[in-house]
Amino acid sequence: MGKLLIVGTLAFDAIETPFGKTDKILGGAATFIGLAASHFKTDAAIVSVVGDDFPPVYLDLLKDRGIDLSGVEIVNGGKTFFWSGRYHNDLNKRDTLVTELNVLADFDPQVPEDYRDADILMLGNLHPQVQLQVIEQMEPSPRLVVLDTMNFWMEHTWDTLMEVISRCDVITINDEEARQLSGEYSLVRAATKISAMGPRFVVIKKGENGALLFENDRIFFAPALPLEEVFDPTGAGDTFAGGFAGYLAQSGNLSFDQLKNAIIHGSNLASFCVERFGTERLQEVTPGELAERLAAFRELTQFDIEIEP
């Protein structure tokens, strides 16, 4: 059972999709990552910050799943990070309506003593300076540093981001971000360039079109499970990353074959995430449902073809 340290936001989200609208609900990268990872046997902890407006029941929800929250700072009189967005009919497109950093603006992450030696460090999407501060508190270096980031940091904090990228082992970004980061349209070429920036493994997420894993000349592809309905994509990428990191922390084996399986587990969890608003579906998904859908992934992709020499 490996130690997994998760850094990321705990947040309020308000979401509009073509199917409905929420008030402020539980959100944040660390929330989705933690919930996804909690489906694996790991010793997981979150480093984050919230205001004292953050409901204790939200924290209990994570604690009840065995996640250590001693690294979560609660700022008295502070307000929790808030994001609000509206999805188009094409759920791959969304507009951000509100971003209030609040306590996140002055976040000074403190890794709990017990988790400085975590096996896997999962850096959720956040200011690269914060990600860097966490990397620097790790002792010894984690076996695997997984980085999630986004286009905003490429546009505003390039140098710091490049420093973080040079120190991670796996980067997960979406296809547009991979193109932006590398200046290459072809995802194969993009992955090669990005890998040269540091990470041995490059994971490119394509939403409903699946995810690609690159290591040198090796490529693995996992589709997203075709669903009758995608209800709310919020948190799907974080959930994917959480399943990925959680599975690897449980397995302890970091071979390409295990990373392939981690991609499938991440895709599996993400397929549940999108079925309801926010974390709703992730909170109630059962081991039986996960196993059943893993079997569906296998059905969906496995074939037995004879290759004549």
Add this chain to the structure above:
Amino acid sequence: MGKLLIVGTLAFDAIETPFGKTDKILGGAATFIGLAASHFKTDAAIVSVVGDDFPPVYLDLLKDRGIDLSGVEIVNGGKTFFWSGRYHNDLNKRDTLVTELNVLADFDPQVPEDYRDADILMLGNLHPQVQLQVIEQMEPSPRLVVLDTMNFWMEHTWDTLMEVISRCDVITINDEEARQLSGEYSLVRAATKISAMGPRFVVIKKGENGALLFENDRIFFAPALPLEEVFDPTGAGDTFAGGFAGYLAQSGNLSFDQLKNAIIHGSNLASFCVERFGTERLQEVTPGELAERLAAFRELTQFDIEIEP
């Protein structure tokens, strides 16, 4: 070795991509389908029409691959169908610059006596009235009728298209067309609705994002092979269909597992098609190259995951 009858256009194409531009070169759905299918052991024939401006070397190119052309009418004084298009930087988007139907406008397809009992009928993208005339000449009914069509026919010849759809076993269309045909955004729901119109199998092509095969509740997904460069997507869909139908004609087995393999073979051939202009790459691809890339498809998609009950 099954008999495969291919109906479709033989044409001139003039293509512009961000990488270059061609004069009038060999094109047409039946050309790509025939070239792709010729990589399998089948007794294949094409039913089509050209003008006497169509170079005999183009016909020889197909004959030399063992394709029977006794069903290709050559209209004296007629001009061959001509299509010209320009691709955007995003190669998934293109503008049609010229469409000259020419001899295609009065095409009255005649199935050669020897091929009326073909095992597999591959209806390339064409006026549904022509497709229907061919279906009606088959005796006995083929074991499998594969239909390729496009949005143009949905907009202009709905009733005839519905008649053809009701009489085919497999329909191959792209994702946007599946949505248009069914009125459903979700491809899972779209496939269910389209299947209710007639075809037992629904194949939805997503270009660089792969292809889905549906039969009732079963779904199979094959990715496109991630390539360093896509040079010219013209004919990729036809090539896919030709590989699909050619493999099934060779196999003679129409189980879901064999259709899965047919999807992989179609994707494999299409991955070569897009590497050069028009049919250039398809003409020279070797069995060794095909086998090597089939192995790459396996590497790309196959995993071995333990599912805990």
